[in-house]
Amino acid sequence: MAAVIASKSVVEDVMRKFISSLMALALALTLALTIGEPAQASTFNEQYSPYDSNDGYEYIPSGANITDSAVWEENASPGELNIAVFFESWVSRNRFWNGDDYVIVLLDTNNDGVSDYFMTTEDVSYPRNKSAIATYVYTYDNASIVPNCRAQTWMPDGYSDSSDNWVAWSFDKSCLPLGSTMSIGAGSSHLSYFDFTEFWSANTGEAAVLTTTYALPKAKPLSGFQTVTPAKEPDDLTKLSPETLKSVVQVYCADGVGSGWVADAQMTASVSSAGFKSVVITNQHVVEDCLRSGSVTVRDNSGVNHEGTVFASDSKNDLAGIYIQTSLPKLKWQGEKPAQGWWVGVLGSPSSLSGYLTTGIIGLVEQSTGLISVTSPIRPGNSGGPVFDREGRVIGVATAYLPGYENINVAGGTHLLCAEVITCASQNMVWSTSLAEQKQAVSDSDSELTDGVIEGGMLVQRAGSQVFVTSVDLQGSFEIYEDGDLIDSFVFNGAKQAHIVEQRVTGAIQIRKVEGGKASLVNYEMTRTLLWFQNVNLGTFSETSLGSSARDKVSNLVNHRYLEGDSWTARDSQVTKFICTGIYIEGATAAEKLSARKKAKLACENAKELDNDPNSEVSFFFQTKPTKAASYVGKVLVTVKGIQPQVAARVNYYLGR
Numbered sequence: 001m002a003a004v005i006a007s008k009s010v011v012e013d014v015m016r017k018f019i020s021s022l023m024a025l026a027l028a029l030t031l032a033l034t035i036g037e038p039a040q041a042s043t044f045n046e047q048y049s050p051y052d053s054n055d056g057y058e059y060i061p062s063g064a065n066i067t068d069s070a071v072w073e074e075n076a077s078p079g080e081l082n083i084a085v086f087f088e089s090w091v092s093r094n095r096f097w098n099g100d101d102y103v104i105v106l107l108d109t110n111n112d113g114v115s116d117y118f119m120t121t122e123d124v125s126y127p128r129n130k131s132a133i134a135t136y137v138y139t140y141d142n143a144s145i146v147p148n149c150r151a152q153t154w155m156p157d158g159y160s161d162s163s164d165n166w167v168a169w170s171f172d173k174s175c176l177p178l179g180s181t182m183s184i185g186a187g188s189s190h191l192s193y194f195d196f197t198e199f200w201s202a203n204t205g206e207a208a209v210l211t212t213t214y215a216l217p218k219a220k221p222l223s224g225f226q227t228v229t230p231a232k233e234p235d236d237l238t239k240l241s242p243e244t245l246k247s248v249v250q251v252y253c254a255d256g257v258g259s260g261w262v263a264d265a266q267m268t269a270s271v272s273s274a275g276f277k278s279v280v281i282t283n284q285h286v287v288e289d290c291l292r293s294g295s296v297t298v299r300d301n302s303g304v305n306h307e308g309t310v311f312a313s314d315s316k317n318d319l320a321g322i323y324i325q326t327s328l329p330k331l332k333w334q335g336e337k338p339a340q341g342w343w344v345g346v347l348g349s350p351s352s353l354s355g356y357l358t359t360g361i362i363g364l365v366e367q368s369t370g371l372i373s374v375t376s377p378i379r380p381g382n383s384g385g386p387v388f389d390r391e392g393r394v395i396g397v398a399t400a401y402l403p404g405y406e407n408i409n410v411a412g413g414t415h416l417l418c419a420e421v422i423t424c425a426s427q428n429m430v431w432s433t434s435l436a437e438q439k440q441a442v443s444d445s446d447s448e449l450t451d452g453v454i455e456g457g458m459l460v461q462r463a464g465s466q467v468f469v470t471s472v473d474l475q476g477s478f479e480i481y482e483d484g485d486l487i488d489s490f491v492f493n494g495a496k497q498a499h500i501v502e503q504r505v506t507g508a509i510q511i512r513k514v515e516g517g518k519a520s521l522v523n524y525e526m527t528r529t530l531l532w533f534q535n536v537n538l539g540t541f542s543e544t545s546l547g548s549s550a551r552d553k554v555s556n557l558v559n560h561r562y563l564e565g566d567s568w569t570a571r572d573s574q575v576t577k578f579i580c581t582g583i584y585i586e587g588a589t590a591a592e593k594l595s596a597r598k599k600a601k602l603a604c605e606n607a608k609e610l611d612n613d614p615n616s617e618v619s620f621f622f623q624t625k626p627t628k629a630a631s632y633v634g635k636v637l638v639t640v641k642g643i644q645p646q647v648a649a650r651v652n653y654y655l656g657r
Helices: 002-018 022-029 237-245 269-273 284-290 414-420 435-448 548-558 590-610 645-656
Strands: 043-048 066-074 080-087 102-108 117-120 151-154 166-172 181-190 193-196 200-203 248-253 256-263 278-282 295-299 305-314 319-324 343-348 356-365 371-374 386-388 394-402 405-413 449-463 466-471 476-482 485-492 497-500 509-515 518-526 532-540 561-564 567-570 575-585 617-627 635-642
Touching: 043 200, 066 181, 066 200, 080 102, 080 181, 237 343, 237 356, 248 278, 248 284, 256 284, 256 343, 256 394, 269 476, 269 485, 278 284, 284 295, 284 305, 284 319, 295 319, 305 414, 319 414, 343 394, 356 405, 371 394, 394 414, 405 414, 449 509, 466 476, 466 575, 485 497, 532 548, 532 561, 548 561, 548 575, 548 590, 548 635, 575 590, 590 617, 590 635
Parallel strands: 449 518, 497 617, 575 617
Antiparallel strands: 043 066, 066 080, 080 166, 102 117, 102 181, 151 166, 181 193, 181 200, 248 256, 248 295, 256 278, 278 319, 295 305, 305 319, 343 356, 343 386, 356 371, 371 405, 386 394, 394 405, 449 466, 466 497, 476 485, 476 509, 509 518, 532 635, 561 567, 575 635
16 A cells, blocks of 8 residues: 555656646657547457455445456557556546546566556546547656656546446557566555555557568768758748648558658668569558558559558657558658757648648757657648658658647657668768768768678679679679769579669769678679660560560670661670560569569570570670560560670770770
């Protein structure tokens, strides 16, 4: 009994310190917008304590007499544990407002007979609806708030009914060190009467965990950071909002819907090779019902649905990441650290109103957590949408609002993505106060490199501004950097493969092999010759035979003839490199991709057979690539590289310098 009373005195001190702050309430609400009554939800893992008859001869009023307690989980809120304390009769909604009455739940998470954490009722009048009252989970030894621990308390949705005899709490299981079981006790104070229950053991159930295992995307290095005149309204909001809206999506999970936005981040080679094109950011509570399956639906601003795969979930910061196999416009999210007074806009789907815009200013940037309080209205359905500055840069993820305080709305700062959703060398890559911080963050990214260097096996050749990467033995995931910036990534998973860099390249090239989150430099060979290339469409053929037309084209190419108009002309060079490319449509099935790979290999194998010059230097590599043009599906392009006859003199001059 003394422990319960002592705990209450500490709680009162804690609550006076924190509940008086509206921001503290807002922070508590960032991870909980709404909650349902247990009787109306689909529940599982329901457990009840033994009936409490340990009252001795002491008289305890029915409204203060605890009879039992219960634990349960809900399908609508996986990973969340609910605890209710039941009384002998009706519990008034105004019972706790004066601070003299309370109910407390004690948690012994390691079952050693000593309380580790506790939750308690709030000193407020509970509303007659399902709205949650934000609360905290405290450590038992010093009553300190457990950081980022989602918790709320509520009462039944009724009116002075005999069934309105309970008070409940819920919290995110991931924020406490729970085993398979824990011990639970309860105590109450009412009209100067006290009651408490013996501890009982409850099964904590299985938390909803993410089952997909794709690698996280990476933050891109930046050379600048400032938002110009951030307190001013945008120069043309009628232009900025529609442009930003192209990157804003709706996220559907189970029966719920939230918002999201497409982040400008670099996907790894393994993720790109799986066909993913865009990184969508949202709240964890938007997708928590779909964590086990990892599957959600993403609807873009044009109304097109895309299959989404949840690749990251951060319950502490209420953030999540989704990959989709469609390329959507990206939003910048790295730059100057936002501050009080900045203009902000919010785009999302409050009450399913797709693409709704609200505006305001930053009221507060919470230094200890990085959360942002904004005056722009945020409502259910906005969750996960972008909070952006006057230049369209996303500075926060819309998360919660404070009921009764229309101008207090909360967003998680984008730098919080660096914890579990996007890989960042430093949070200064996202929120910087100076250009020096940005440059330091960029240089810090080199710390991801190992000391080892992978020797040989990689050849890099230029054809004007085009770069070709080939290898006969190296396999795995690789990244290409130009002047220190990540520009491309690819995967080699077979012998004699090739990759053509998909952009103009003029700077210094660096290749890294990525394994287990670490990158090693590849010591490659760079050719010195000036090169040219020609794409020849072989047409449609089967997986086992080129057919006569395709075979004739390959024979001409491999024997040093190039296509000029409609005729084949002999080339001076005896150096030929075949890169056979299997083309498949975006969103192709695994079988279609495999078929394209087989055709690419077949083209190169036939080229080797058709080479009738024993003194020529011919090498063969293959790759597969997606396309949006359906007319190219099932066809193979052969890229021939060598010295173009018309520039032979120039080549000789270049090599002789």
